[in-house]
Amino acid sequence: MGKGVSLQHLNHNEFSMKKIVTLDEFIINSQTTYSDSTGQLTRLLRDLGIAAKIINREVNLAGLVNIIGVANVENQSGDEVKKLDIFANERMMECLTMSGEVCGIASEELEDFVKVPKIPGKDSNYVVIIDPLDGSSNIDVNVSVGTIFSIFRRKSPATGECDINDFLQKGSELVAAGYVLYGTSTILVYTTGEGVNGFTLDPSIGEFCLSHPNIKIPERGNYYSVNQGYYLKFDLEMRRYIDHCSDLNLGLRYIGSMVSDIHRIMFHGGIFLYPSTRKYPKGKLRLLYECAPISMIVEQAGGASMDCNLKRILDLSPGSLHERCTVVMGRPAMVKEMKEFIEKYSAPK
Ligand code: AHM
Ligand code: MG
Numbered sequence: 001m002g003k004g005v006s007l008q009h010l011n012h013n014e015f016s017m018k019k020i021v022t023l024d025e026f027i028i029n030s031q032t033t034y035s036d037s038t039g040q041l042t043r044l045l046r047d048l049g050i051a052a053k054i055i056n057r058e059v060n061l062a063g064l065v066n067i068i069g070v071a072n073v074e075n076q077s078g079d080e081v082k083k084l085d086i087f088a089n090e091r092m093m094e095c096l097t098m099s100g101e102v103c104g105i106a107s108e109e110l111e112d113f114v115k116v117p118k119i120p121g122k123d124s125n126y127v128v129i130i131d132p133l134d135g136s137s138n139i140d141v142n143v144s145v146g147t148i149f150s151i152f153r154r155k156s157p158a159t160g161e162c163d164i165n166d167f168l169q170k171g172s173e174l175v176a177a178g179y180v181l182y183g184t185s186t187i188l189v190y191t192t193g194e195g196v197n198g199f200t201l202d203p204s205i206g207e208f209c210l211s212h213p214n215i216k217i218p219e220r221g222n223y224y225s226v227n228q229g230y231y232l233k234f235d236l237e238m239r240r241y242i243d244h245c246s247d248l249n250l251g252l253r254y255i256g257s258m259v260s261d262i263h264r265i266m267f268h269g270g271i272f273l274y275p276s277t278r279k280y281p282k283g284k285l286r287l288l289y290e291c292a293p294i295s296m297i298v299e300q301a302g303g304a305s306m307d308c309n310l311k312r313i314l315d316l317s318p319g320s321l322h323e324r325c326t327v328v329m330g331r332p333a334m335v336k337e338m339k340e341f342i343e344k345y346s347a348p349k
Helices: 012-017 023-031 040-061 083-098 136-141 228-233 236-247 258-268 287-300 332-345
Strands: 070-074 080-082 102-107 126-134 145-153 176-182 186-191 196-202 207-212 223-225 271-274 304-306 327-330
Touching: 023 040, 023 196, 023 207, 040 083, 040 126, 040 145, 040 176, 040 186, 040 196, 040 207, 083 102, 083 126, 083 136, 083 145, 102 287, 126 136, 126 287, 136 145, 145 258, 145 287, 176 258, 176 287, 186 207, 186 258, 186 287, 223 258, 228 236, 236 332, 258 271, 258 287, 258 327, 271 332, 287 304, 287 327, 304 332, 327 332
Parallel strands: 102 126, 223 271
Antiparallel strands: 070 080, 126 145, 145 176, 176 186, 186 196, 196 207, 271 327, 304 327
């Protein structure tokens, strides 16, 4: 029989290296650094963590229960909605409406935003914007999908109902943004504007644990990520840039699930592009649900993000909830290079 090891024989460093920091603990510790914090944002982020765990459970069961497949309805943007999207949307809504921190929710799956009834005695200071399950074309073929969320402080008075202006804010006003990637493992990455941290779900204890503190997009990283199948439908500057990447022997990586493609860039560098196509002249991705939150995360990780009109995405003012925009984001040197191609080759507007 083994003798066992007494705790006294572990030196302090060995012991502290093994300390697990859970998402909840991390969020609460971050809150205590702000003396005027009310704890509302802390509770809201915790609710998002709970919703992520519930969606993760269903995503993992998707092949086992009869939940995958098309639900025969279209979402607001005209895309086919899968059953798992609906499930994810409903669970997110439930988790966010119960605690009273949120006065409104806008979801990519819904045409209009939802007003959350006020809980007596509680001020609800935030609105949340969610893409409950992004990358829906990947759901039923067991390829990674993700959830994207972002949080604005409301503009309307806390005493009344929320209104559309609470949602139509520039990305630079975001209080927090994050994503959950349901991949080989499930990881939640978020920022409150003070760097980016990643938490991997440990299924044995059912907790997100800090696994990737202070994520920074590497300076090097020679991948480009674009749906090259649309090459002939791209504008000249985009075709020239893709040719340039190919000339340089850069690796092409494209999953077709924005969260997965961006997550790779967060760790391996590179550039992500979704320009205008003939089908989507303004780009396919939505400013509020996808582009602004991911831009905040990318910038907080030291990256750059702009649209194909060379405007910083976080400075764009949305005119409507489901507005689309073009995207160029990733390693700053590569975004700068793309900018030069746009300046050189794009037709005068
Ligand atoms: P969705 O919100 O309907 O899932 O669409 C968004 C997804 C992104 O995750 C991804 O970057 C893009 O659509 C892929 O589009 P395409 O298949 O045209 O390359
Ligand atoms: Mg989406």
